[in-house]
Amino acid sequence: MPDRIPCSAIVFDFDGTLADSMPFLESVGVEMMMKYFGISKEEATSRYRSTTGLPYEQQVKMNFPDDSRNQAAIEEFEHLKIERIFEQELFPDSVDTVRRIRAKGIDVFVSSSTFQPTIEEYFRRRGILRLFKAILGYRPGFEKGADHFNHIHKTFDVPFDRMVFVGDSLKDFERSKGFCKFIALSRMFTSKDFRNLGYEGPVLHTLLGVVRNIIAA
Numbered sequence: 001m002p003d004r005i006p007c008s009a010i011v012f013d014f015d016g017t018l019a020d021s022m023p024f025l026e027s028v029g030v031e032m033m034m035k036y037f038g039i040s041k042e043e044a045t046s047r048y049r050s051t052t053g054l055p056y057e058q059q060v061k062m063n064f065p066d067d068s069r070n071q072a073a074i075e076e077f078e079h080l081k082i083e084r085i086f087e088q089e090l091f092p093d094s095v096d097t098v099r100r101i102r103a104k105g106i107d108v109f110v111s112s113s114t115f116q117p118t119i120e121e122y123f124r125r126r127g128i129l130r131l132f133k134a135i136l137g138y139r140p141g142f143e144k145g146a147d148h149f150n151h152i153h154k155t156f157d158v159p160f161d162r163m164v165f166v167g168d169s170l171k172d173f174e175r176s177k178g179f180c181k182f183i184a185l186s187r188m189f190t191s192k193d194f195r196n197l198g199y200e201g202p203v204l205h206t207l208l209g210v211v212r213n214i215i216a217a
């Protein structure tokens with residue numbers, strides 16, 4: 001049994017971590033890059049994956065700096081996303097995992113690059129909105145990472161050394177650095193991908209594994 005991570009708050013990423021939405025989001029994201037920037041599916045997939053975990057707006061702007069087609073691509077992505085995001089299922093162990101963490105007396109938060117009202121509506125439709133202490137979504141100037149962690153720290157009085165962020169993307173790990181502890185979920189990225197960035201913590205293959213890696217403190 002590895003040493004359990006002492007914590008008072010678990011912060012979950014949303015897309016690809018709690019919700020099995022990445023195949024859908026990637027397909028739309030790649031399609032938009034092909035349509036608006038005329039690149040191949042292979043190149044679009046590579047560009048999408050190298051920036052995944054960030055808001056699509058930033059994915060596009062990083063890949064195609066100062067391109068006049070950016071706004072149209074971003075708007076169509078968001079339009080197609082909102083049409084079908086609510087159909088995307090949670091992973092089978094998501095609700096059980098959140099309930100078990102709460103049963104330990106640990107608060108559960110969500111920090112995401114998806115807009116906040118979208119995530120709230122998603123959980124409301126499933127009747128589980130109240131499981132979360134707070135849901136933090138993206139708006140310009142208030143992002144997953146520093147902004148959200150600082151907000152949780154200040155508003156809910158959570159010390160950074162008692163905060164654990166759980167995410168499925170390399171960008172999630174990068175954004176946790178210097179703030180809080182991190183637990184990696186290996187879904188689209190391998191253990192090796194995370195290790196190559198210097199990550200030394202647990203790499204899990206199921207969300208339920210989080211429960212066995214933490215202890216209330």
Ligand SMILES: [Mg+2]
Pocket residue numbers: 013014015016017053167168169
């Ligand atoms: Mg994610």
